[in-house]
Amino acid sequence: MIEEAEERGDGWHLHTCFMTNKDAPFVAQLLASHPNNVCAYFANGEENRRLNIPCFMSQLEHDAHIYTCGPTPMMRAVRGTGAELPSEVLHFECFGSTKDSNETAFEVQLNSSGKVIPIAANKTILQALQDADIQISSESGICGTCRTGYIAGDVDHRDYVLNLDQREKCLMACVARSKGRIVLDL
Known part of the structure; x- marks a missing residue:
């Protein structure tokens, strides 16, 4: 995706979130090769720096598209924060289901x-x-x-x-x- 954006001449930024630095494959390489475009956030450990989704989204350019993949609470936060944005700029990919144990008929x-x-x-x-x-x-x-x-x-x-x-x-x-x-x- 990064290569495609660069080939088209599109601007891009990657904000990636992990529990710890040990859970972050390829982040060091991405930071080294794209220092102005990649920002890594870590919820735990000595890096303790979390992504503030409302703050981050308030600073986006008006025509920015947001591609989100991650745990359900983060995806809900992005969807909620982006509720006022045009729906075509929010993109989600999930690798799990959202089943609830208290279902009703x-x-x-x-x-x-x-x-x-x-x-x-x-x-x-x-x-x-x-x-x-x-x-x-x-x-x-x-x-x-x-x-x-x-x-x-x-x-x-x-x-x-x-x-x-x-x-x-x-x-x-x-x-x-x-x-x-x-x-x-x-």
């Missing part, structure tokens, strides 16, 4: 047929649709393949794929939940 309704499918507390929308012979693929809320349109309902979005505008019309069937009924555009 709810329903989805297929708009085309009116069929109601119950979603058990221990199932996802995706699993329930597949059980009903409606095929959608995916399992983790990070790849985007189970993106499904919806028409009505209070959706609890748990993905890191959809931006705020997209969330008004789409959900990720592998991780989205609700406290009531969602009408799917299926």
Whole structure:
């Protein structure tokens, strides 16, 4: 990504966060080769220097894009701090799921047929649709393949794929939940 940005002549900065310096592969090389573009933050150890997300984001240029990958609390902080930014400038990549142990049952309704499918507390929308012979693929809320349109309902979005505008019309069937009924555009 760095090489591509430099080939295009795009400006870039990398802010990378780790628990300790020992957990930071390649940071010394990045700092040496790009001293004006790389900043490393360490939560623990003698380096104890954490990234202040609100402060960092308040100093960005107006046309900056933010690419975020990391633990769920950090991704939530970036999404929350960037809530006023145009949704197309925030980009997220996650390597885990956002499942909660206190799930509740709810329903989805297929708009085309009116069929109601119950979603058990221990199932996802995706699993329930597949059980009903409606095929959608995916399992983790990070790849985007189970993106499904919806028409009505209070959706609890748990993905890191959809931006705020997209969330008004789409959900990720592998991780989205609700406290009531969602009408799917299926």
